[in-house]
Amino acid sequence: MKKALYGLGLLVLTMAMAPVVGACAQPTATPEVVQATIPEVVLTAADYSFTSPASIAGGLTRVRLTNSGAESHHAQFLRLNESVTVDQFTTTLQSALQAIPTEGEAALGRIFAVVTFEGGPATTLAGQQGEAVVDLKAGQYVLVCFAPDATGVPHLAKGMVQPLTVAAAPATRPPEPTVKATVDLNNFAFTGFPAMSTGKTTLKLMNKGTEPHEMGVVRLKGITAAQFLEILSAPPGGEAPSGPPPFEDAGGFQAMMPGETGWAVLDLTPGEYALICFVPSPANEFKPHVALGMFYPFTVK
Ligand SMILES: [Cu+2]
Numbered sequence: 001m002k003k004a005l006y007g008l009g010l011l012v013l014t015m016a017m018a019p020v021v022g023a024c025a026q027p028t029a030t031p032e033v034v035q036a037t038i039p040e041v042v043l044t045a046a047d048y049s050f051t052s053p054a055s056i057a058g059g060l061t062r063v064r065l066t067n068s069g070a071e072s073h074h075a076q077f078l079r080l081n082e083s084v085t086v087d088q089f090t091t092t093l094q095s096a097l098q099a100i101p102t103e104g105e106a107a108l109g110r111i112f113a114v115v116t117f118e119g120g121p122a123t124t125l126a127g128q129q130g131e132a133v134v135d136l137k138a139g140q141y142v143l144v145c146f147a148p149d150a151t152g153v154p155h156l157a158k159g160m161v162q163p164l165t166v167a168a169a170p171a172t173r174p175p176e177p178t179v180k181a182t183v184d185l186n187n188f189a190f191t192g193f194p195a196m197s198t199g200k201t202t203l204k205l206m207n208k209g210t211e212p213h214e215m216g217v218v219r220l221k222g223i224t225a226a227q228f229l230e231i232l233s234a235p236p237g238g239e240a241p242s243g244p245p246p247f248e249d250a251g252g253f254q255a256m257m258p259g260e261t262g263w264a265v266l267d268l269t270p271g272e273y274a275l276i277c278f279v280p281s282p283a284n285e286f287k288p289h290v291a292l293g294m295f296y297p298f299t300v301k
Pocket of ligand 1: 188212213214277278279289294
């Protein structure tokens with residue numbers, strides 16, 4: 001989450017339910033054709049703020065994120081735990097951010113104590129659009145962006161914290177998106193990821209682990225997966241390499257809780273990629289899951 005390198009493609013999910021009627025059947029009085037589509041919410045991310053509706057309905061929701069900023073952004077849905085207010089969340093967040101220099105990543109545990117991770121479109125490059133389908137319970141949420149600025153300060157410390165109220169789901173639940181495959185997010189591995197080709201592809205993600213997990217997709221630019229892992233495991237404080245980073249965000253899905261389901265919409269071009277999870281593990285000294293094996297290189301032809 002901290003090194004935030006995820007993104008998301010765009011996509012349209014349309015599903016129609018048409019009753020099968022025999023050719024000779026009499027038309028019924030009102031043959032209502034249910035055109036059930038997933039309700040959509042449009043978000044904009046800028047440097048450093050979100051624009052969103054103040055309130056949306058819960059249930060299956062297609063989230064479209066437009067990045068109008070100059071930096072990469074994502075929209076992590078965080079549901080505030082029972083009786084936690086937005087002000088209390090903000091106070092907890094500030095204390096966690098201030099404690100990182102002395103406590104390290106473990107300081108993030110303070111945030112884990114007051115929120116529930118509910119997914120969202122992962123890091124989207126400047127000028128691009130990301131998309132994900134989330135299944136939202138009613139409650140008070142905040143949208144946040146953990147992506148770092150050029151000096152490593154996470155965007156949520158610079159204003160990217162946006163309250164959002166989620167009301168009850170509509171009475172009729174739309175059908176789930178049609179998917180290419182279901183990917184399991186485990187402690188600490190991705191399983192079931194299919195062979196990928198170019199173009200828009202929807203994947204169903206299920207968190208089968210005991211900690212929150214995410215599926216970030218990173219495109220490698222002229223480096224191998226092994227070299228990418230080396231870059232990620234370099235100790236902080238080293239000399240910054242010159243030139244642009246040899247990788248970029250390419251889609252995915254933000255962190256969600258154990259037992260939850262979400263849908264990532266990827267839109268990939270040919271190249272080398274890796275799936276990655278940066279969620280810190282409370283059971284493992286808050287090491288990011290990628291350091292515990294949650295990494296999966298793949299090729300798009
Ligand atoms: Cu994980």
